Amino acid sequence: METIRYAVEDGIATLTLDYPARKNALNGVMRREIGDVIHQLRQDTSVRALILTGAGTDFCSGGDISSMQGEFTAAQGRQRLNNIHPWLEALIQLEIPVIAAVDGAAFGAGFSLALTADIILATPRARFALPFLRLGLIPDCGVFYTLPRMIGLQRAKALMFSMRELDAEAAREQGIVMEIVPADSLQERARSMARAFTEASPVAVALTKKALNASLNQDLHSMLAMEADGQGIAFATEYRQEAANRFLSKQPPRYRWPD
Structure with a gap:
């Protein structure tokens, strides 16, 4: 290029x-x-x-x-x-x-x-x-x-x-x-x-960004529906299950924001 x-x-x-x-x-x-x-x-x-x-x-x-x-x-x-x-x-x-x-x-x-x-x-x-x-x-x-x-x-x-x-x-x-x-x-x-x-859930990150981008153009009812739909998808991911297991076994989380 x-x-x-x-x-x-x-x-x-x-x-x-x-x-x-x-x-x-x-x-x-x-x-x-x-x-x-x-x-x-x-x-x-x-x-x-x-x-x-x-x-x-x-x-x-x-x-x-x-x-x-x-x-x-x-x-x-x-x-x-x-x-x-x-x-x-x-x-x-x-x-x-x-x-x-x-x-x-x-x-x-x-x-x-x-x-x-x-x-x-x-x-x-x-x-x-x-x-x-x-x-x-x-x-x-x-x-x-x-x-x-x-x-x-x-x-x-x-x-x-x-x-x-x-x-x-x-x-x-x-x-x-x-x-x-x-x-x-x-x-x-x-x-x-x-x-x-790179250590975050790509599904959760994508859904969060999509909801934020839509938030100023939607009413409360629409955003609550998007929240419920997105959370349903996020709950079904292997990443969410692993993250819960890591928390319960007192292991550090994979995704942490740099200081």
Whole structure:
């Protein structure tokens, strides 16, 4: 692949945006290659967690503006997004946890891409912004769905309208970043979290993520029904039986969150 790197090791997949000469900007080739990887990932039942990260000193500077020059029809502008929406939706709905390890710039579509993750880790030099209006464009790559659910509608509007740049600490205060990690520890912290999921019940993790993703769009009755159905499936797994036996025999649990 030309613009990304993808590797799977010990049940952990790592997708690295690898176009540092342009601060990992999302050009047409990268968009296609990410789509190919997400399709491949969905078929690989050995993977228990995915890490999203960027090569060099930036996560992703957004869309490649050099590809936006000249005139576009409305149909062409619409098609640019219709081409990537299938893999964006698949990424958000992956049944495995996704951890974004963000260093440097996560601007525009790069910020949107980070928001597809379940957990965002950032270095002290990470920066987040949605400067779409500066180019006469609207925020894209799923951010109308992900950001309001994460920080609330008013704060999402403020970030989109103001185009304000958030440093890592401000992003953590708003609930976007979960942890701030030194740059030289970022990848290992992401991997330590990912490794924890390799010892968790894949069925329980998938059901938990599915319920959480649905929770803001459903009523109480629907969520209670999803809870009962999911718990029924989880109770029937060999993992649940083994976990109960380990507890009763005073053995340590397999799944433990890293400190």
